[in-house]
Amino acid sequence: MSVPAADRGTTTVADRAVRRIVERAATEALAPGEVRTGRTSASVRGRRARVDVTVTLPYPLVLDESGERVRSHVADRTALLTGLAVPSARVRVRELRVRAAGEGSAVAEEQVAVEEAAVAVERAGGEPRARRPWSPRRAPVAVAALAAATACAVLLYDVVAVHAAGRAPARWRSDLMDWLTTHGPHAGAWPGAAAAFAVLCLGVWLLVLAVTPGARGRLPLRPPLPGVRAVIDRSAVASLLRDAVSGLPGITRVRVRVGRRRATVRAGLAFGELEPAHRALTETAERALASCGAARPPRLRVRLRTEPAWRAPAQGGDEG
Structure with missing residues (x-):
């Protein structure tokens, strides 16, 4: 009995392979030898890949236009060679290096690209608005989620042990309930009020992190085209x-x-x-x-x- 080809196994693309392709694709975006890569990361989830590459670009050149060329080439090249969808490709310009003698042709190409982008912007109806990049805020979210998950797991274990196994409630939970009964905000005791104020401050801080852009170490550049951010x-x-x-x-x-x-x-x-x-x-x-x-x-x-x-x-x- 023959088995369909789709059911004979699976093909997995490792993060390391995608990272190597991203590094090579970044160096191919501009003229040979102009782009140098630094720290690169890639994360594959199913049929989707998210990539992040840090590059060094030559000086002088237009950073927003060159950065967009590197980003689009990395996304397209990675999707073509891996067969994965690349919805997110981030390029960070870490350093600038002075061009060596004989690299004037690349400068001319950049100037032509800038002129073409300016014409396209003018036809689109004015200069696009630049916005600050949003920070992922991974560390605060991870810490808050880990603390909440740990507290909920411990409490859930004790509740299940009481109702499913017939055990007595844990002493720490009984003591905590007794303490909250006598030291809550309604009782006028300062420990309860201080704890409530701390929880309030934590909630306000998380809300501020959620609605502010962050990424204070980066400056937005003038976008050459609508929908392009650099x-x-x-x-x-x-x-x-x-x-x-x-x-x-x-x-x-x-x-x-x-x-x-x-x-x-x-x-x-x-x-x-x-x-x-x-x-x-x-x-x-x-x-x-x-x-x-x-x-x-x-x-x-x-x-x-x-x-x-x-x-x-x-x-x-x-x-x-």
């Missing part, structure tokens, strides 16, 4: 600002801090005039910050201080 890590923006201002003459000890609403650049001046150096530092940082493509660029604050060995430049009239 983000960049604040650490990548800080590295971009640091590399841009470190090459200025006389600038040393550059420290950059990028927040959600403000970017602060602190630097030291080893030689040269203070005012022109401060002006050049501000203009360079503004250009670098604008090139990131952030939907709501953080406000820039520049602080320049002279080093201990700095001396004021000699004036022409003081010579001789």
Whole structure:
């Protein structure tokens, strides 16, 4: 008797195999050698796969457009080679690296893609609205769910033991009921009121986590097309600002801090005039910050201080 092919066995695609395909697909999205992968994860559930890859992109380029190209290529390539549906493919831009000489053709291709995206946006009726990414909040949800599941399991075990096996109620449950009877909020005792207030605070905290976007370490980028979302890590923006201002003459000890609403650049001046150096530092940082493509660029604050060995430049009239 012949058995149908569909009933002879199953084919399982391991998470590790999907992860290898995702890493290779990310490097194929742009020109050869431009994309470098970092931490990659893949989770296969039935016929669906969720993938997450961290990449390093070359500088300069348009981050939102390039990130979307990497994400779409990873999703399509993984679905084609594995036969799985890829409803969620997340790409995180962790770092930027300076392009080597001879990579100008890739920059031209990026500029052409940006122009085409701008035309498509204009035809669609204006610039799409950028939104902050939502955080999965895995740790708080896991802790709360584990604590609730443990408490319910212990209580259910004791109730079943009493009604099914005829055992006496556990002493801890009897003591707890007696304590709640005499120390509840209606009795005016402070322990019960404190416990009720703690439970209230926990509930409010969970509600706040549920309705706020989170992902505070990422900044939303200007979407090139409707329905396209792109983000960049604040650490990548800080590295971009640091590399841009470190090459200025006389600038040393550059420290950059990028927040959600403000970017602060602190630097030291080893030689040269203070005012022109401060002006050049501000203009360079503004250009670098604008090139990131952030939907709501953080406000820039520049602080320049002279080093201990700095001396004021000699004036022409003081010579001789």
